[in-house]
Amino acid sequence: MKKFVEKLARTKAPKDAKNPWDLSRAGNAVRRKNLEGYLMKMAKAKPTVLLVGEAPGYRGCGRTGVPFCSEKLIRAHPFFADNGVFGVEHEGDPMAEASASIVWKTFDALDFYPLMWATYPFHPHEPNDELSNRAPRPEEVRLGREFLENIVRLFAIKHIIAVGRVAEKCLGEMGHEAYAVRHPSHGGATLFAKGLAEFAKKHRN
DSSP: HHHHHHHHHHHHHTTEOOTTOOOOTTHHHHHHHHHHHHHHHHHHOOOOOEEEESSSTTTTTTHHHSSTTOOOHHOOOOOOOSSTOOOSOOOOOOOOOOOHHHHHHHHHHHOOOOOEEEOOOEEOBTBSSSSOOOOOOHHHHHHHHHHHHHHHHHHTTTTTEEEEEHHHHHHHHHTOOEEEEEEEETTTTTHHHHHHHHHHHHOOO
């Protein structure tokens, strides 16, 4: 897991994308620790299901280093209560993210906690504005395939859930069969929860 995070940290992102784990920013140390802690904790749980999103957002993984996770979740959810493992850079102003909140609320309701990752691991944003989100370009999604494939192998994943069309298309091009669910953003919370519940009835960790 440590080598995986180190490789992520050393991979260069374009000017209009942020690598949350990049070694050049002091504040990224907490995000590297968070991601390593998340992957290690999930490895102990031995999940067989992977939930794949599109890319980190600036209010979520871009600030925490953990897929579909905001600073408020790090501070409030029991999953992240391990002493000294998880932290936030912005202690005085922790952010929430709508998609992350919906995802974890659904997990809790179903008692179903798949591993999470993204088609593009870095935070794509508008030029010169890190407090924005944009869709990853095709070449960025292609760059992310190596890390996504590594995650699938590291955890011996058997089933994959694609959250949104970008993830569904990427996984199909990689030759992975995936169960598609609606992305929770922009009014998709109900359909996302319904899709995940239907999947969970058939496949559990």
